[in-house]
Amino acid sequence: MKPPPPEWAHHKAVWIGFPSHPELWEDDLEPARAEVVAFARAVHADGKGEKILLVAADDEAALAARTMAKDFADIVVEPFGDIWLRDTAPIVMADGSVRMFLFNGWGGKYDLPGDDSIGERLAIGRRKRVVSCDWVLEGGAIDGDGAGTVVTTEQCLLNPNRNPTLSRNEIEVRLRDDLGFERIVWLGDGLHNDHTDGHVDNLARFVGPGRVAIPVGADNDPNWQVYQRAAAAARAAGLEVVPVPSPGRVMRGEEIVPASYMNFYIGNAAVVVPIYGAADDDAAVLAFQAIFPDRHVVGLHADHILTGGGSFHCISQQIPG
Template structure:
């Protein structure tokens, strides 16, 4: 039987898992503000009951108590994990109540945290999904599909020797087909500068319709201007329609360039939540996303503290299709 590919993110969701910051030793002074940003994101997705059910995933009792207090609208799920990046460590949901899980090696051996390699199975089986374990390394943020069988990814990540050493492009395409049902792989090149995920595509390019992909338009003094140019070239050469969203440009934290991106938005039932950073293009980016999703409300929310951990709203969430 041919595996049916994941539905597009804009399809109806039954619920969404969102990771809740749970480990003070990882977040330090950013723990409380990161929790506040996560709760604001979860609230926007819930949309006073007009969006989808929010499942806040807490790693322990203390975090669960804090989540209950801060987000009374959410259902709290207590499952041990290393950190909140459930897009990468959680299951990938498939049609017919199935879920796929993949080997996880801490983004190429960078962050080996207890629980991250088993959270996918525990979450999937907790929602009554038939779970299939696949024994090659793949993070959910490394791929983005349009629901028709087409998936985009970056060579920097999926061909990185710190993931599946020795595996060829053809072999990875074959596994994406057999395990997730993707029939066409569009390869982009590099991801954002200083992205410790080694170029996850959900910071660079996102499907916003069937065969239609959004890519940033470089801002002045943008450290990723060539990355965006090359991504657009590759996407258009593959026959995809490209639309652009402004880039936040050069965003610094402690004098270091960080991989801030408006592309890490989450497409919910009622809202599309866009991370913003106090950059000049924040409002323009939210307006551009609103134009792409006219039946949903585009909401811009600050994600500065979450970004200290390396990601944003899309990275901490994993939707459950309805």
């Protein structure tokens, strides 16, 4: 079995979650919608990118999505709890089939109606063959290089709130059997205050076969040791570590939020990097432009999306092909 194609492989389309529930987003609803549409527009890249599928949970949200996106996106109406489709949408394999895993609200923290079934409904809507896997796994918890290697964190995959009866070895076996990965590289913990219990897509991302980008912490960065340990683990596993900037300490009120440039999305024509008004925003965009010279790298604000706990990668799931 071949593993899922890497994110830089060609995409037919991409699902993007559209903020739909005012009670979840409160004052951030409209600004978050604007940030999502700006992200989708950048990925579309005036028709040079993949097809955009904005997923709205109800008719009101669908009307808002159509009004804001106009003619560059298709609107898919399917009930869901929240927009984090990286974790709830299916993982599309190299043969076009999809893998669906159990979803338990990120360890039982956020149990919202529809999140446990949105993935299968989206797959059926695309006429995909669904293969169900009977263990808990979120898409943002893993990142593969398309050549058989996957990175993840012990903090998430070994967390007893996910699969308490499975050992580390058993989880490795399932990653091999269900997703075709040949080598699993464990990177320790994820970011401080990450509601997902340390998803790797905020910490380390493959940017080529055997090449993984990991931030270097700024002076005030609450995650500088996390990044150092992850980089050491990656190098020990024989991976090439590509250093990139970190936004450092980003606050919302009195709380440190898990802001990360690593939550970028690699589209057919563009790489979209979340920025936060931090000192290294421009440096991060330049760093990713050097990594992806064949794509246009765009930095877009994701402050309001982040109030929900994630960013551009978290709200998207590509459909390769």
